[in-house]
Amino acid sequence: xxxxxxxxxxxxxxxxxxxxxxxxxxxxxxxxxxxxxxxxxxxxxxxxxxxxxxxxxxxxxxxxxxxxxxxxxxxxxxxxxxxxxxxxxxxxxxxxxxxxxxxxxxxxxxxxxxxxxxxxxxxxxxxxxxxxxxxxxxxxxxxxxxxxxxxxxxxxxxxxxxxxxxxxxxxxxxxxxxxxxxxxxxxxxxxxxxxxxxxxxxxxxxxxxxxxxxxxxxx
Numbered sequence: 756x757x758x759x760x761x762x763x764x765x766x767x768x769x770x771x772x773x774x775x776x777x778x779x780x781x782x783x784x785x786x787x788x789x790x791x792x793x794x795x796x797x798x799x800x801x802x803x804x805x806x807x808x809x810x811x812x813x814x815x816x817x818x819x820x821x822x823x824x825x826x827x828x829x830x831x832x833x834x835x836x837x838x839x840x841x842x843x844x845x846x847x848x849x850x851x852x853x854x855x856x857x858x859x860x861x862x863x864x865x866x867x868x869x870x871x872x873x874x875x876x877x878x879x880x881x882x883x884x885x886x887x888x889x890x891x892x893x894x895x896x897x898x899x900x901x902x903x904x905x906x907x908x909x910x911x912x913x914x915x916x917x918x919x920x921x922x923x924x925x926x927x928x929x930x931x932x933x934x935x936x937x938x939x940x941x942x943x944x945x946x947x948x949x950x951x952x953x954x955x956x957x958x959x960x961x962x963x964x965x966x967x968x969x970x971x972x973x974x
Contacts, residue, residue, distance in 0.1 A: 761788040764881040767808060768794045769801040769815035769824065770843075775866075779814065782870050789877060798822040805831040810838060811881050817844040817851050825851070825858045829937055832859035841880045843873070852887070857923040862886035914955060921948045925961055926968040 766789050768776050776794050783789045793808045795801040798819045805813055813831060815824045828840045841862040842855050852863045861880040864873065864887075876886050914922065917938070924934045931945045938945075953959060956967050 764789045764812060764877065765792045765808070765810045766790065766877060767792060767801070767805055767810040767813045769796075769813060769819070769827070771796045771816065771818075771820050779873075782874065783877075786874050789874065796820070798824065798827040801827045802830045802834075805838060806834055809835060812877055813838060813840045814843055814877065815840060817842055817846065817855065825854050825860075828855065828860050829858040833937065833939070839880045839883070841877060841886070843868075854923055854927070857920045914952065918948055918952050918955075921945060922952055922964060922968050925949070925952075926965040928965075 766783060768779050768791060770776050770779075773796065776796070780791045780794070783791050792810055793804045795804045796819075798821050801813070801815060801819070801824070813828075815827065817824045819827065824842065824844075828842075831838055831840060836859075839861045840855075840859065841864065842860055843864050843866055844851070845866050855863050861883075862876060862885055864876055868876070879886050920938055921934055924937060929937065931942050931949070934940070935942045935945045940948075949961075949964075952964055956964055958964050958967060
């Protein structure tokens with residue numbers, strides 16, 4: 756009986772621990788429809804390899820020796836929107852989870868996950884679906900709801916998804932120009948978003964908005 760044609764998922768592994776990458780490569784090599792096309796141990800290499808290899812999925816750690824995997828995710832997604840990024844990390848940090856989502860990641864998992872579950876997660880993300888570690892999902896969604904701000908008339912004003920992305924980048928210390936580049940917006944549009952955010956958060960300065968973000972999302 757002829758073997759049915761499978762769509763092969765091209766996977767890039769990004770982690771600074773070589774032994775872990777070797778273990779992951781062995782795991783995925785034994786999977787019928789996933790091919791590890793490259794590896795990287797730093798943020799810079801991750802971005803350059805993603806640009807060179809055009810993988811379907813990037814499996815990446817949040818913490819890298821030369822910077823944040825979150826920044827790498829944003830760069831990769833800006834250059835190649837069709838590439839999906841799945842984070843695999845040791846730390847269940849709610850703020851990091853939020854930041855990965857706002858950077859365009861499709862998922863966030865802990866390294867304690869089983870091999871079978873990880874394979875299934877990569878396949879799920881390759882299909883364009885999102886996936887989060889169940890232990891962190893409820894906490895993050897609860898904190899997102901806390902960004903519903905009471906207005907003077909007693910009604911709730913929620914930050915729109917794009918406003919949340921702008922606020923996340925403000926909290927990371929990005930300038931308006933850097934935010935505009937990251938989100939493919941004009942400087943003027945970023946300014947309008949900031950005006951709305953300040954009004955909803957009832958603050959007047961970037962530092963206050965960043966402080967509100969940290970207060971609401973820090974563990």
